[in-house]
Amino acid sequence: MGAVGEDFIGFVVFTFVLCLIQVTADGVSDTDPTEVSALRAVKKSLIDPHNHLISWDRRDPCRSKWLGITCHEKSGDDDYMHVKYIHLFNRNLSGTLAPELGQLLQLEILDFMWNNISGSIPKEIGNLSSLELLVVNGNKLSGSLPDELGNLSKMKRIQIDQNNISGSFPESFKNLINLKHMHMNNNSISGHIPPYICKLPKLIHFLLDNNNLSGQLPPEFSEADKIVIIQIDNNNFSGSSIPESYTKIKGLTKLSLRNCGLQGTIPDLSDLTDLQNIDLSENQLEGTIPSNRLSEDITSIDLSYNRLTGSIPTNFSHLPSIQFLSLKNNSLNGSITTSFESKNNLTLDLQNNKISNVSDGIINNSNVKIMLKGNPICSNENKVNLEFLCGFNDSERSGYMDEKCPKEACPTDALYEYARYSNGSCSCVAPLRVGYRLKSPSFWDFSSSVKKTLEHDLDANLSLSGYVKIETFLWEEGPRLKMNLKFFPAVKKKFNESEVLRLRDIFSGWKITNTNYFGPYELLNFTLEGPYKSYENLFLDSSEFLTIRAIVGIVFGTLAASLIACGLISFFIMKQHYNYKFLSYKRHSLINSRIKSDGLKEYTFKEITQLTQCFSKSNEIGKGGYGHVYKGILADGKYVAIKRADEGSLQGSKEFYNEIQLLSRLRHKNLVSLVGYCDEKSEQMLVYEFIQNGTLRDFLSETSKKCPDFPMRLRIALESAKGILYLHTEADPPVLHRDIKSANILLDSNFIPKVADFGLSRLAPLPDDEGNPNGHVSTAVKGTPGYLDPEYFLSHRLTDKSDVYSLGVVFLEIITGKRPISNGRNICREVRIAHQHGRAHSLVDSRMIILPSKCVEKFVVLALRCCDENMDSRPSMSEVVRELEYICHMDRDLDFSKSGFVATESSSVSSFSMDLSESSESYSKKTMGAV
Known part of the structure; x- marks a missing residue:
């Protein structure tokens, strides 16, 4: 009880102090009362599980230094202070954004990025005529873009990426004449890109990748005088061609139009003298590659997964800065005999073309990593050096940057570590850790020289009294480059408070001016830990809890009554706290004993x-x-x-x-x-x-860079089924998973599936003498819509066949690439109807160009049997495994052991459609007889 007693005393004192602060908060405010009221409404609309906004219970936002609030000093107009900035990024906040934000009329920066805030963007924000930065990326905001945002004529940055924003562009956006940065990627914005957006006079960065945009690519981008980055990958401009006017966009450094459904030919881009990065991959571009000489600054060219023909032009050999050139999955032919003059290490990906010869000078060039798998040259037995080159796979682009210091005593438990300085000396200091991401870099190879350049640029931007070090980095989808930075102090063991405040202000105010080579950045986290943990008080300063005017305003009778009320509240809170700790201790002991x-x-x-x-x-x-x-x-x-x-x-x-x-x-x-x-x-x-390759759902999605071929999909299905079979028959006692879905199947570094998330699982009845599960468990319905067994949903009777149904839905995802429920359509019903009418081939994932038709047919029928609405008609999990193994071995031409991302089967989709005329019932009888 000693520890509990101490906790009790501490808790009462803490609560008493809070009550005292609240009681003394009756003075006159230095902040505009309207804005104080608005901020209190903002807090009320937010959910703050970690109590970050406790300082917002103080009297005055500006004088009492509320967390994240920065104010203008008093002006002669009204003798009030006004809110200038709101910085509340990465605070685990949820809830919604209050309309009262629109009352902060002198607000310049509104920053709620990297939280879990939902709801829509309040239209009242359009009243903030002084607003320059609207930063709400990394939340769960939905709804459309309010028309009123077009009133913000001083706006320089709109950053709403990685939300669920939908709808089209408001016409009022044509009034955003000072807008420089439009970052709206990873949302659900639809409609066409209106011409007035392209013509905004100060627009520099246009990032709208991963949305639902459609229509034609707007030619008006050529009228944007200052634009340097156009990144609109993964949209649907089906049938559109690349406008010829794009060849006249002076100053353009990056053009990224990957997976946009583009057709036609590649225009001549030789006039784009500043171009550094071009990505036109995963489209339907045809014809030959233009042979005119490109910019000498270009570092990355990706034209993969198109329909390009002809030979590889010699102009690619004269690019001194090139790091990455991908032409894979086209129909390019001929020989490659010219050398590459790049001063960098070059990755040259030519897989799956029709190249018949490559000169020994290129093959033996240590600065060129060439990939030739899937070309006729790989069948040339005279080329003894090609075995490795013809089987090359992409490596993970991540790394750990480290410069070793001697292993001496340094209190690492307190987050100190050795730093190596330019003079070669090492010192034990506390680094400041920052999460940092480049949103649209123009380079491909993050080599040591590029790293050092970025470190130098950051150091110059920050005027750092020390040095910056990139500790780790990871390439992400986009591509984007995420880094963990460390800032080491030069003189003392750690940075002082003013230096930390200064650095944070530079990052959160977007005051770093990266070159176009590195592109726009975003702050992911600014971690105050170890010896910097106390610096959180910089944003929770208690030095001005009370002011003279507030103390004068206190009435002693009110104080006494309030203290009595606080004491009673403290007693009841303490009692609840003690009960919770006791139950938590009891619960903890119970789990350890079990x-x-x-x-x-x-x-x-x-x-x-x-x-x-x-x-x-x-x-x-x-x-x-x-x-x-x-x-x-x-x-x-x-x-x-x-x-x-x-x-x-x-x-x-x-x-x-x-x-x-x-x-x-x-x-x-x-x-x-x-x-x-x-x-x-x-x-x-x-x-x-940690499972490196994420979920099966993401792997099958249209945005995935990898397109698994049928043998790999079949292997994933079989291995997943084996995991479930183990749960049903070999676990002691058996287990029913109850939430099988593609998002709960993870893929390791070798793309071996691993079933995850057993939070909803239940113990199953013991199996019979032959090892088969029997009986059911009566339970409340749990699981994910689209995967739920309909009989379990109606009867609440959970059996092993409920897992079979869910896995059958996963099988249909594997073969179609579609989600279980999309636009109101159920995948089970869609495939069943299509199969009955002999056109199931129309639903097969179109990215698998060549398929082993008979195997696919049997896999589809097996999946439909698993998804039968009648529980008794479904196979057991052991039958599912046996049938999958049979499918894997039924066609000796299907090289199952070497499955990857390129299909090699000789049977075609058209033959598959003919084979599917056989009914599900007749196939089931034949297959079960064979097994």
Whole structure:
């Protein structure tokens, strides 16, 4: 009871102080009262689980220094202070944005990026005539863009990327005459790109990739005088060609139009003398590649996955800065005999063309990494050097940058470490850690020289009293380059408070002026930990809690009554706190007594915090119904995935214990492994092995760079089924997963599937004497729409056949690439109807150009049997595995063991449509007889 008693005293004192502060908050405000009221409404509309906005309970936003609030000093107009900036990025806030934001009439920066805020963008923001930066990226905002935003004539940056914004561009956006940066990528914005957007006089960066834009590419971009980046990949301009006017966009450094449905030919881009990066891949471009000489500054050219013909022009050989040239998956032919004059290491990807010869000078050039798989030259037995070149695969573009110092005593537990300075000396200091991402870089190879240049540029922008070091980096979809930066102080052991404030202001105010080579950036996190943890008080300054005027205004009778009320409140809160701690301790003891850990580690909250860099947004890799998932790195260098339950989630608590108890005793190569857990400080976290290649859902999506061929898809289906079969028949006792879906099947570095997320799983009835599951479990319906067994949904009777149904839906995803429910259409019904009418081929993923028709046919029928609405008509999981193994071996021409991203089967889609005329029933009888 000693520890509980201390907690009690501390808690009462803390609550008393808060009450005292509130009672003394009756003075006159230095901030405009309208704005104070507006900010209180903003807080009320937000959900703040970690109590970051506790300072917003103080009297005055400007004088009492509310978190994230910066103010204008008093002016002679009204003798009030006014809110100038709101910086609340990466604070784990949810809820909505209050319309009262529109009352902060002198606001210049509105920054809520990297939170979980939902709802729409309030139209009242259009009243903020002084607003220059609207930064709300990385949230869950939805709805359309308000017309009123067009009133913001001083706006320089609109950054709403990575939300769920829909609808088309408002016509009022033509009034944004000072707009320089339009970052709206990764939303659901639809319609065409209006000409007035392209003509904005100061527009520099136009990033609208990963939306639902359609129509024709606007030729008016040539009228934008200052534009340097056009990035609109992964939209649907089907049938559009690249406008000829794009060859006249002076100053353009990057043109990225990947996967836009473009047709026609590639225009002559030789007049774009500043061009550094061009990506026209994954379109339907035809004809030959223009032979005119390109810009000498160009670093990356990607024309892969088109329909280009002819030979490779010699102009590519005279690009001194080129790092990456991809022409794979076209129909280019002839020989390559010229040498490449690049001063950099060059990756030359020519896979899957019709190239018959490559000169030995290129093959033996150590600066050129050439990929030739899928070309006629790879069948040339005289080329002994080609075995490696014809089997080249892309490597992961990530890295760890480190310069070693001697291993001496340095208190690493306090987040100090050795820094090596330019004079060669090492010193034990505390680095400041920052998450940083380049949103549209023009380079492809992040070589040591490029890294040093970026470090030098950052150092110059920051006027740093020390030096900056890029510790780790990772290429992400886009492509975007995410980095973890460390800033080392030069004189003392750590940066002082004013220096930290200054650096944070530069990053969050977008005051770094990168060159076009590096493109626009964004701040992912600004981590204050270790010796910098106390610096959080910089944004929660208590030095001005009370002012003279406030104290004079206090009435002693009110103070006494308020103190009595606070004491009663403290007593009841303390009692609740004690009960919670007792129950948490009891719960923690219970779980430890139940789990046979077998190497399962119990982590402390402090350890998890260090692994995830204080749960930084840059380390967040996903979110589900349970909570957020973060990436962490252990002391031995191994990566882990950490699933953190949302605070106060009863469902999360049930799933937490359920998953630990199950995974602590389940071991199978096709099940994700649990490494450990954390259960303290009201936190519940599970630590898993890190699975490098994400979910099967993402792998099958149209935005995925990789297009798995049918053998690989079949292997993933088989291995996933084996994992479920283990749960049903070999686990002791057996387990029903209850939430099988493509998002819960992860792919490791070799694309081996691993079934994950056992939070909803239930123990199954024991199997019969032959090892087959029997009986059912009566339970509330849980699972994901689109994958739910309809019979289980109606009867609440959960059986192994419920998992079979869900896995059947996954099989249909695998063969079609479509989601279970899309635009109101159910994949099971769509495929079943198409199969009955002999046109199931029309639903097969069109990216698999050549297919093993008979195998695909049988796989489709098996999937439909699994998805039969009648539970008794579905096969057991053991039958599913046997049939999949039979399909894998039925056609000796299907090289299953070497499945990858390029199909090699000789049968075509058209023959597949003929084979599907055989009915599901007749096929089922024939196949079961064969098995």
